[in-house]
Amino acid sequence: MENEAGALSRVAGLFSARGYNIESLSVAPTEDPTLSRMTLVTVGSDDVIEQVTKQLNKLIEVVKVIDLNDGSHIEREMMLIKVRAVGENRSEIKRLADIFRGNIIDVTDKSFTIELTGTRSKLDAFFDAIDKSDILETVRTGASGVGRGEWVLKA
Amino acid sequence: MSVEITGAEITVRCLQEEGVSCIFGYPGGAVLFLYDELFKQDKVKHILVRHEQAAVHAADGYARSSKNVGVALVTSGPGVTNAVTGIATAYMDSIPLVVISGQVPTAAIGLDAFQEVDTVGITRPCVKHNFLVKDISELAVTIKKAFYIASTGRPGPVLVDIPKDITQQKFKFSYPKKVSMRSYNPVVKGHVRQIKKAAELIVSAKRPVFYTGGGVILSNTSEQLTELVRLLDFPCTNSLMGLGGYPATDKRFVGMLGMHGTYEANMAMQYCDVLIAIGARFDDRVIGNPKHFSNENRKIIHIDVDPSSISKRVKVDVPIVGSVGDVLTELVSLLKADKEKPDQTALQEWWKQIDLWRARDCLKYDKDGAIIKPQMVIEKLYDITNGDAFVTSDVGQHQMWAAQFYKFDKPRRWINSGGLGTMGFGLPSAMGAQLANPKARVACVTGEASIQMCIQELSTCKQYNLPLKIINLNNRYMGMVRQWQEFFHGNRYSESYMNALPDFIKLAESYGHVGMKIEKPEDIEGALKEAFELKDQLVFMDFITDQTENVFPMVPGGKGLSEMILV
Numbered sequence: 037m038e039n040e041a042g043a044l045s046r047v048a049g050l051f052s053a054r055g056y057n058i059e060s061l062s063v064a065p066t067e068d069p070t071l072s073r074m075t076l077v078t079v080g081s082d083d084v085i086e087q088v089t090k091q092l093n094k095l096i097e098v099v100k101v102i103d104l105n106d107g108s109h110i111e112r113e114m115m116l117i118k119v120r121a122v123g124e125n126r127s128e129i130k131r132l133a134d135i136f137r138g139n140i141i142d143v144t145d146k147s148f149t150i151e152l153t154g155t156r157s158k159l160d161a162f163f164d165a166i167d168k169s170d171i172l173e174t175v176r177t178g179a180s181g182v183g184r185g186e187w188v189l190k191a
Numbered sequence: 192m193s194v195e196i197t198g199a200e201i202t203v204r205c206l207q208e209e210g211v212s213c214i215f216g217y218p219g220g221a222v223l224f225l226y227d228e229l230f231k232q233d234k235v236k237h238i239l240v241r242h243e244q245a246a247v248h249a250a251d252g253y254a255r256s257s258k259n260v261g262v263a264l265v266t267s268g269p270g271v272t273n274a275v276t277g278i279a280t281a282y283m284d285s286i287p288l289v290v291i292s293g294q295v296p297t298a299a300i301g302l303d304a305f306q307e308v309d310t311v312g313i314t315r316p317c318v319k320h321n322f323l324v325k326d327i328s329e330l331a332v333t334i335k336k337a338f339y340i341a342s343t344g345r346p347g348p349v350l351v352d353i354p355k356d357i358t359q360q361k362f363k364f365s366y367p368k369k370v371s372m373r374s375y376n377p378v379v380k381g382h383v384r385q386i387k388k389a390a391e392l393i394v395s396a397k398r399p400v401f402y403t404g405g406g407v408i409l410s411n412t413s414e415q416l417t418e419l420v421r422l423l424d425f426p427c428t429n430s431l432m433g434l435g436g437y438p439a440t441d442k443r444f445v446g447m448l449g450m451h452g453t454y455e456a457n458m459a460m461q462y463c464d465v466l467i468a469i470g471a472r473f474d475d476r477v478i479g480n481p482k483h484f485s486n487e488n489r490k491i492i493h494i495d496v497d498p499s500s501i502s503k504r505v506k507v508d509v510p511i512v513g514s515v516g517d518v519l520t521e522l523v524s525l526l527k528a529d530k531e532k533p534d535q536t537a538l539q540e541w542w543k544q545i546d547l548w549r550a551r552d553c554l555k556y557d558k559d560g561a562i563i564k565p566q567m568v569i570e571k572l573y574d575i576t577n578g579d580a581f582v583t584s585d586v587g588q589h590q591m592w593a594a595q596f597y598k599f600d601k602p603r604r605w606i607n608s609g610g611l612g613t614m615g616f617g618l619p620s621a622m623g624a625q626l627a628n629p630k631a632r633v634a635c636v637t638g639e640a641s642i643q644m645c646i647q648e649l650s651t652c653k654q655y656n657l658p659l660k661i662i663n664l665n666n667r668y669m670g671m672v673r674q675w676q677e678f679f680h681g682n683r684y685s686e687s688y689m690n691a692l693p694d695f696i697k698l699a700e701s702y703g704h705v706g707m708k709i710e711k712p713e714d715i716e717g718a719l720k721e722a723f724e725l726k727d728q729l730v731f732m733d734f735i736t737d738q739t740e741n742v743f744p745m746v747p748g749g750k751g752l753s754e755m756i757l758v
């Protein structure tokens with residue numbers, strides 16, 4: 037979409053006005069600074085997704101809409117997770133982070149902050165693996181996606 | 192070219208370049224420089240309304256009754272919030288408008304300045320698009336884009352919010368001849384293969400019906416539609432927004448469909464085998480319960496310029512996205528060249544069935560009583576104006592009677608708020624229609640409740656000598672509300688009775704107009720004749736009508752099209 041003030045709120049407003057839900061949304065300018073690319077994750081029946089796509093296309097500032105599920109695609113999300121890390125738990129958590137290919141990017145004597153990248157389900161799996169009571173804070177970027185192969189989405 | 196002029200002058204010059212000859216507005220602090228510029232020129236005439244809602248409705252009536260973009264000008268804050276009802280009304284009916292609003296100076300935005308509101312935010316869900324002009328270098332091109340977006344594709348209102356300092360600053364003026372936007376490319380031509388499929392389906396039809404809506408009016412394609420319908424000799428129904436798209440006096444016209452549509456139109460819609468929907472959107476007031484509608488098997492062809500209107504409420508078999516005019520022209524030439532014709536015996540059978548439904552005479556009403564029946568007023572209005580008036584309406588029973596009993600043969604003659612159902616729309620939109628068509632006869636059919644929502648505009652009508660004929664169907668009730676309460680709420684008329692009504696005759700007179708009170712059926716015709724002979728005067732006709740009259744047929748909410756309540 038056009039990298040213009042207000043474009044994002046049009047998208048968000050459309051979803052709330054029409055009762056669609058936003059699971060996650062991530063947006064930033066592209067290599068062409070006049071364009072932003074947004075990845076929006078939503079759930080709905082085929083009919084609803086068809087309407088969502090058509091309604092998004094109607095927004096004047098939206099240049100192109102694709103449903104990444106129409107082809108195969110790659111999806112990544114980043115999560116920063118601050119966990120309690122004291123005593124023997126520290127090595128336990130370090131091991132878990134390694135298994136998930138996470139990086140520990142901030143360390144204090146009581147906590148680790150782990151950076152984790154992957155699909156949404158991988159990040160969710162990390163939650164299942166770690167003891168909930170150790171989690172101090174989490175922040176997730178929402179998914180970004182791109183189609184596989186040589187096919188490109190261009191304005 | 193190098194001379195610099197103010198943003199205010201740029202704005203007015205843009206309007207001139209667009210060929211705008213008439214705008215509707217109301218001044219205030221944020222737009223004073225704009226008003227100063229308007230004062231200095233006479234190409235763009237400004238009509239001073241008495242409330243900003245009316246400015247937008249008037250611009251809307253102007254647009255609907257002509258083929259132009261309507262323009263309104265309002266100040267920041269309360270000027271804008273007052274205009275919102277008008278903007279939403281135009282949005283729901285896809286009417287091309289450009290609304291220019293003043294805004295507090297750029298440096299004051301976000302500081303809760305006097306008369307500041309987030310105009311772009313407030314109007315976002317009810318405009319086709321809106322802009323906040325932050326830099327004077329963008330002003331002219333933004334206005335150009337506004338007109339372009341408003342009038343192309345599926346039309347709609349576009350708002351341009353201009354901060355006061357931008358109207359003061361200076362910049363060189365050049366008006367772009369064209370704009371192109373990579374993110375906005377309204378579809379024009381329908382897919383040839385889809386049109387072929389449609390033609391094949393049409394030829395195979397045994398019980399066909401055309402259902403057409405506001406899109407035919409907006410795209411100025413009633414001639415193509417009429418040619419197509421006559422070529423095939425298929426029945427045709429119009430939605431409330433589509434009236435006039437197909438001539439109502441033609442024998443193939445089966446009346447309006449929907450909640451208060453005719454028996455024959457609704458039955459044909461329900462039991463057809465091929466439905467050709469054009470510039471229409473299957474909304475809840477048209478097809479009733481979509482589940483019930485889908486109980487019957489039929490193939491649907493849907494032609495619309497807006498892809499999001501297709502398969503929104505009803506799944507269709509042959510979707511055609513494209514401008515109605517192009518698709519219809521293509522379809523006509525395909526069908527003319529086609530050697531195969533629809534099965535004529537089947538078609539005759541279908542017509543016989545429709546005639547049986549017609550014989551039910553669903554719009555009949557008692558014509559012999561001593562009290563005025565509202566339907567009769569509309570029938571007489573039709574006779575006296577030879578079916579050639581511009582008729583605006585408000586919202587309620589009177590609106591439905593106007594739609595049922597005035598036989599519109601031409602497009603753009605019937606002007607009502609179909610989508611939003613805005614009471615207060617009738618009088619200001621009639622002003623717009625009269626200004627766009629100075630020589631035409633313009634009637635506003637209203638009710639005693641609706642008219643009071645924009646009654647102040649009687650003053651505007653005086654100022655500009657607008658000789659409207661106001662037909663007030665005065666039933667001393669919010670009739671449509673009362674009807675629902677009678678049918679669905681055990682006759683408990685909760686707050687639907689209008690106590691303390693004004694004396695409309697004196698009221699009209701106090702604004703400098705002529706007032707008439709009509710109480711007997713035998714006086715209807717004479718009063719209307721007299722009123723229309725007063726060519727230079729606004730006449731307010733207060734018809735005292737039957738309080739208990741209801742609108743029939745009626746498809747109750749949640750019911751199916753064939754489950755009508757009949758008289």
Ligand SMILES: Cc1ncc(C[n+]2csc(CCOP(=O)(O)OP(=O)(O)O)c2C)c(N)n1
Nearest residue numbers: 587588589614638639640641668669670671
């Ligand atoms: C602004 C607005 N408020 C409320 C309504 C709900 N409403 C629909 S019809 C109606 C009554 C209209 O009464 P009147 O103008 O007397 O017309 P009648 O139905 O009696 O012909 C009301 C209140 C509306 N459509 N618009």
Ligand SMILES: [Mg+2]
Nearest residue numbers: 638639668670
């Ligand atoms: Mg009434």
